[in-house]
Amino acid sequence: MQAVEEATAWLAEKGTGDPIQAISGATPYLRMLGQLVGGWFLARLAIGARSNEDVGDADFRNSKMTVANFYAEQLLPLTRAQLGAVTAGSSDLFAVPEELFST
Secondary structure: OHHHHHHHHHHHHHHHHOHHHHHHHHHHHHHHHHHHHHHHHHHHHHHHHHHOOOOOOHHHHHHHHHHHHHHHHHHOOHHHHOHHHHOOOOHHHHOOOHHHHHO
């Protein structure tokens, strides 16, 4: 997915010079990858259910394809939504002085 490629390139470029930049995008990047890999696993499940009539009955196979379709339409698009958080940088993380957290 293009958003993951963009995020990876940004982290590699910015994080090499300033590790804080990479750290600031790490959590949304991992969330992005998790969403993408989840979609990949469900797509493989749907392909297997569609191409292998020896597994379960038709309702079972159809349910696997329905779940994969739901994920692809409802959850996989969130992968792209993480790009802004990955590439936002670290400026906002350090904008509030540390001493304000202790009051």
